[in-house]
Amino acid sequence: MKNISFDIAGLILLCVLFGSIVFRKMTKGTANRVFLFGVVCAIVASCADIWATTIDNAGSSNVFSISFFHTLFLIVHNINPPLQVFFVISLLDIWHKIDRHLSLKILLVVPYAYTFLALITNPFTHAIFTVDAQNGYQHSWAFYSIYVPMAIYLVVDSALIICYRKQLKLRKVISLFTLSLLPLITVGIHLVIPSQRLECFGIAVAMMFVSVGIQRPEDYMDTSTGLFKLSAYAADMKRNFTNDKHVNVVMLNIGNMDNLRNMMGYDLSEELVRFVAKKIVLLNQGFRAGALIYYLDRGRYRIVFKEKQYERAEIFADALLSELKVRSSFKGFDINLAPYVVLARCPEEIESFKSLMAFGQDFHLKNHHTGQVMMAPEVYRRKEFTIQNNIDAIIERALDRRSFQVYYQPIYSTEQGRFVSAEALLRLFDEEHGFISPEILIPAAEKSGAIHKIGSYVFEEVCKFVSSDTFKQLNLDYIEVNLSVAQCMHGDLADNILATMSQYKVSPDTINLEITETAASYSQRVMTENLNKLSRAGLTFSLDDYGTGYSNMKRVIQLPLKIIKLDKSFVDEQHNPKMWIFLQNTVKMFKDMQMEIVVEGIETQEMVDAFSNLKCDFIQGYFFSKPISQPDFVEFISNSR
Numbered sequence: 197m198k199n200i201s202f203d204i205a206g207l208i209l210l211c212v213l214f215g216s217i218v219f220r221k222m223t224k225g226t227a228n229r230v231f232l233f234g235v236v237c238a239i240v241a242s243c244a245d246i247w248a249t250t251i252d253n254a255g256s257s258n259v260f261s262i263s264f265f266h267t268l269f270l271i272v273h274n275i276n277p278p279l280q281v282f283f284v285i286s287l288l289d290i291w292h293k294i295d296r297h298l299s300l301k302i303l304l305v306v307p308y309a310y311t312f313l314a315l316i317t318n319p320f321t322h323a324i325f326t327v328d329a330q331n332g333y334q335h336s337w338a339f340y341s342i343y344v345p346m347a348i349y350l351v352v353d354s355a356l357i358i359c360y361r362k363q364l365k366l367r368k369v370i371s372l373f374t375l376s377l378l379p380l381i382t383v384g385i386h387l388v389i390p391s392q393r394l395e396c397f398g399i400a401v402a403m404m405f406v407s408v409g410i411q412r413p414e415d416y417m418d419t420s421t422g423l424f425k426l427s428a429y430a431a432d433m434k435r436n437f438t439n440d441k442h443v444n445v446v447m448l449n450i451g452n453m454d455n456l457r458n459m460m461g462y463d464l465s466e467e468l469v470r471f472v473a474k475k476i477v478l479l480n481q482g483f484r485a486g487a488l489i490y491y492l493d494r495g496r497y498r499i500v501f502k503e504k505q506y507e508r509a510e511i512f513a514d515a516l517l518s519e520l521k522v523r524s525s526f527k528g529f530d531i532n533l534a535p536y537v538v539l540a541r542c543p544e545e546i547e548s549f550k551s552l553m554a555f556g557q558d559f560h561l562k563n564h565h566t567g568q569v570m571m572a573p574e575v576y577r578r579k580e581f582t583i584q585n586n587i588d589a590i591i592e593r594a595l596d597r598r599s600f601q602v603y604y605q606p607i608y609s610t611e612q613g614r615f616v617s618a619e620a621l622l623r624l625f626d627e628e629h630g631f632i633s634p635e636i637l638i639p640a641a642e643k644s645g646a647i648h649k650i651g652s653y654v655f656e657e658v659c660k661f662v663s664s665d666t667f668k669q670l671n672l673d674y675i676e677v678n679l680s681v682a683q684c685m686h687g688d689l690a691d692n693i694l695a696t697m698s699q700y701k702v703s704p705d706t707i708n709l710e711i712t713e714t715a716a717s718y719s720q721r722v723m724t725e726n727l728n729k730l731s732r733a734g735l736t737f738s739l740d741d742y743g744t745g746y747s748n749m750k751r752v753i754q755l756p757l758k759i760i761k762l763d764k765s766f767v768d769e770q771h772n773p774k775m776w777i778f779l780q781n782t783v784k785m786f787k788d789m790q791m792e793i794v795v796e797g798i799e800t801q802e803m804v805d806a807f808s809n810l811k812c813d814f815i816q817g818y819f820f821s822k823p824i825s826q827p828d829f830v831e832f833i834s835n836s837r
Contacts, residue, residue, distance in 0.1 A: 198249045199392055206397035207242040210235055213400070213407055221422070225488070227286035234279040235403060237272050242396040244269035248333070249393055257329040263318075266325060266333055271315050274342060276399055277349035278308045280375055284353055287368075287410070288360050289432065292441045292503070303352065307345030314342060343383070350376055363435055371409030378402040420466055421473040421491045429490040429498055430553065436542065437549045442503035443542050445552070446487075446513045448476075448520075449560040451534035453495025464527055469495065471526060472533075475519055483512055496556065506541065513539045513569045521567055536560035540572035551581040583629050587640040590626050595649055600624050602657045603823035604675070606832065607794060608815045610808045615836055617708070619676040619816065620658045621823045622650065642682045651683045655693060659700040661826060662707065670833045676738060678710045685722050690729040704734030708759065712740050731756035738794070753789070760786045762812075764797025770806060783810055 214235050222228050248265035256262060281304060285291055294300045318324045323338035353376045361369055382398030416428030424432075436443055450456075450472065457465040473491055476499060480487050485508050490498040499516075501509040520535040538559055546552045555576055563575050583590065594600050604618040624632040641647040658675050661667050683689055697707065709730065727737065738759035739752060762782070769775040783793055795807045798817030807815060821832055 198253055198390070200246050200249045200253075202397035203242055203246045203249065203393045206400035207239065207246065209397075209400040209404060210239045210242060213403055214239065216407065221417075224424075225286075226291070227283060230279060230283045230286050231403075231406065234276060234283065237275050237279065238396065238399050238403065241269055241273040241276075242400075244272060245393060245396055252333055255332070259327050259329060262333055263327045266327070267315050267318065270324070270342065271312060273395060274311045274315075274346065275308065276379065277346045277353070278304065281349050281353050281356070283375075283406075284356050284372060287372075288356065288363060288439070289435050289441060290360070290439050293439065303348075307348045311342045311345050314338065346380070346383070350380060363438065367409045371406045374405040374409075375402045378405075418491045421470050423473055423477075423489045423491040423497075425490065426492040429492060430549075432488070432500070433542070433552060434549045437552075440543075442544070444501040444503070444506050444509040445540050445542055445546075446499040446501070446509055446516065447538045447540065447556050447559070448497040448499070448516065449536045449556075450495030450520075451536050451560040451565060452532075456495075456531065456533075460527075460529060464529075468526060468531070472497065472520065476516065479512065479516055479519065483508060483515075485509075485512065487512070492556075498556070510539060510569075513537050517567070517569055534560075534565050536563065536565060536570070538570045538572055538575060540576070545572040546576055546581075548581075548585060550585040551576075554581055554584050583632060583636055584640070586629070587632075587636060588644050588646075590624075590629065590632060591637070591641055591644065591646045591650070594624055594626065595646065595653070598653070599626075600650065600653055601825065602654055602661075603825055604829040605816060605823040606821050606829070606836075607676070608820055610811075610813060610815060615820075615833055616673045616814070617676060618672065618829065619710070619823075620654060620678070622654055622678075623823070638680060642680055645682075647680050647682045648686060651680065652692060652696070654678075656696055656700075658707070659696050659702045662702050663700040666830055670830065672833065674706045674708045674736075676708045676710050678712075678740065681712065684711060684726060686726075687722055690726045690733075693730060693735075694733055705736075708736045708738055710738045710740040710761070711755075727756055757791060759792045759794055759814075761794040761796055761816075764817075767795060767797045767799075767803060767807075767817075770803070779810065783812060787811065 214232075217223065217228075217232055217235065223232060244265050248262065248269055251258070251262055251265065285294060294304070314324055323336055324342060325336050325339055326334050354373070357364075357369060357372050357376075364372075379395060379398045379402055382394035385392060385394050416424055416431070418425035433445075435441070453465075456468060460468065469491065472495075473489075476489055476497060480489060480499065485501055485505055487505075487509075488500045490500070492498065499509075499512065501512070517535055517537045520533050523530070523532045525531070536559065540546050540552075542552060546555060559570075559575060563570065601623045603621045603623045605621060606615045607617045607619060608614070609616040622634060622637070624637055626632055638647070641650050655677055658677050662675055679689075693709075697704065711727075731737070736758040737756055738761055739755070739757050740761045741763045742760050762779075766775065766779055770779070786793060792813040794814040794816055795812045796816050798804055798807065798815050798819045800819060803817070804815060804819060824832060
C-alpha cells in the first residue's frame with residue numbers, strides 16, 4: 197500500500213498558499229505570475245497523484261484511468277523544474293539575455309520537451325511505465341530517464357543563483373536553493389522507498405519557503421496605491437543597468453504636491469495620490485502595454501516600458517500629461533495639478549542608476565512647467581549628473597592633493613571710494629571633470645561630512661594670505677570667509693578657527709565670517725555658542741543672502757552681526773516701485789541698528805549709483821570683478837589704486 201498522507205498535506209499547503217497569493221494580490225510582474233502558475237501546476241499534480249495512488253491501492257483493473265492519472269501526474273509534476281528556472285530568470289529579470297541566445301532557449305525547452313513527448317507516447321511505446329489489469333502500474337525500462345531533465349534544470353537553476361547571487365539578498369538565495377533542493381531530496385526518498393509519496397509535499401514546503409522569503413508584498417508594494425514602491429523601483433532599475441536591460445521610463449512628478457498636501461491635509465492628499473495612481477493604471481490597461489507602475493513618494497510616479505515599446509511609451513506620456521493637466525474638482529477642492537513628465541531611454545539617454553535616481557528626484561524643480569512632455573536629452577545634463585555621481589571621490593581626491601583653490605571677489609566701499617575687503621570663495625578644477633560648480637560641491641560636501649575638512653582648508657589658506665606681507669601692502673581691512681550650516685553646528689568650530697588664527701598670527705579684525713540666512717534661521721545651542729565665542733574673541737559676522745530665506749527677525753537681531761548682505765534678487769527688481777520702497781526701509785532699519793550693508797550682484801554703473809545713493813556701505817559684483825585667483829586679485833587691487 198502506498199501512503200498518500202504527505203500528498204494530502206502538500207495539497208492543503210498548496211491551497212492555502214494559492215489563497216494567500218490571491219489575497220495578497222501577488223499576481224503582478226512576470227516572477228509572480230510564473231510562481232502562481234507553478235502553484236497551480238503543483239495543485240493539479242497533487243490531485244492527480246492522490247487519485248492515481250488511490251486507484252492503485254484499490255487494486256482497480258481500469259487500465260485507462262490508471263494510465264491517465266499517472267501520465268497527468270508525471271507531465272504536470274515534471275514541469276516544476278523548468279518553472280523553477282523560469283522563476284529565477286524572472287526574479288533576476290534577465291529574459292532579455294535569454295532572448296539574445298538561441299542555444300539558451302533550446303537548453304530551457306528541450307529537456308522538458310523530451311519528458312512531455314516520452315509521456316504522451318508512452319501508451320504506444322510503454323517505455324516509461326506499463327499498466328495491465330493483473331499487475332497494475334509498473335515502472336518500465338526508461339522510467340528514470342525522465343528525471344534526467346530534472347537534473348539539467350537543477351544545474352541551470354543553481355548556476356543562475358550562484359552567478360547572480362550579488363543581486364539577491366541572502367534570504368532570497370536560501371529560499372531559491374530550498375526550492376531546488378527540497379523537491380530533489382523528496383524524489384530521492386521516493387525512489388528509495390516507493391511506498392512514500394513525498395514529491396508533492398516537498399514542492400509545497402519549498403514553495404512556502406519562497407512565499408515567506410521572497411514573495412513579501414511589504415518589501416515592494418505601496419499599500420496606499422497598490423503600485424510598486426520606491427524600494428522596488430530602485431531594485432528593478434539597478435538590476436536593469438547591471439544586466440544591460442534597455443527600458444523606456446516615463447517619469448511623472450506632480451510639481452505642486454507639497455503645496456496640495458499642505459492645503460488638503462494628509463488624508464485627502466493620500467486620496468489624491470491614489471486618484472492619480474488609478475488614472476495611470478487605467479491608462480496602462482487601455483494601452484495594453486504591460487508597463488510596470490511605481491509610486492515613489494511625494495507625487496512621484498514611474499512607468500517603465502520594455503525596450504521595443506518606445507513609441508507606445510511616447511504616446512502614453514502625451515496621454516498621461518493631457519489627462520492630468522486638466523483642471524478638475526476633487527473632494528470639494530478645485531485642484532490644478534502641475535504634472536511634469538519626462539520620457540527617457542535607459543541606458544542610452546541616462547547612463548547610470550545613480551544618475552537616473554538623482555535626476556528623477558528634482559527635475560520638476562530645475563525646469564519650467566511647459567505643459568509638454570520633456571525628452572531626457574533636452575533636460576538631462578549628463579556632465580552635471582556624472583559629477584554628482586562621483587562627487588565624493590572628486591572631493592577626496594581634491595583634499596588629498598590639496599587641489600582646491602581660494603578665489604577672491606573684491607568689495608568696494610562707497611564712502612571711502614576704494615576696495616576695502618574681499619569675499620573668499622572656494623573653487624575646484626578637477627583634472628577629469630573640469631570646473632565643479634559650488635552648487636554641486638557644497639551640498640555634496642555637507643552631506644558627506646567633507647565640508648569640515650574643506651572649510652578648514654579654505655580658512656587656513658585665507659589666514660596664510662592675510663598673514664603675508666603681500667596682503668599688508670594691499671591696505672585691505674579684512675577678508676570674508678563663508679561658514680556653511682554644517683560647520684556652524686560643529687562643536688569644535690570656534691576652537692579650530694581660533695587655533696588656526698593663532699598659528700598664523702592673524703588679528704581678529706582682519707577676518708569677517710559669513711553665515712547664510714538659512715543658517716541664521718537655526719536656533720541650535722551649538723551654533724549660538726560657536727558664534728558667541730568667536731564674537732568674544734573679536735571676530736565679526738556677516739549675514740549672507742539676506743532676503744532669500746525665511747529667517748526669524750528676532751533670531752537675526754540676537755546674532756552678533758556687523759554686516760547684512762542683500763541678495764542679488766533685490767538688485768534684479770530694483771525698478772519695481774514696491775521693491776524700492778522695501779529696500780529703502782530695509783537699509784534704514786539695519787543702519788539704525790548700527791549694521792553695515794553690502795549689496796551683491798552689482799553689474800552696471802546705474803546699479804552702483806542707485807545703491808550708493810541709497811547709502812549702502814559696500815558694493816560687490818561683476819561690475820568691479822568676478823571672483824579671481826589670489827595672484828590676479830593682488831594685481832587687481834594694486835592696479836585699482
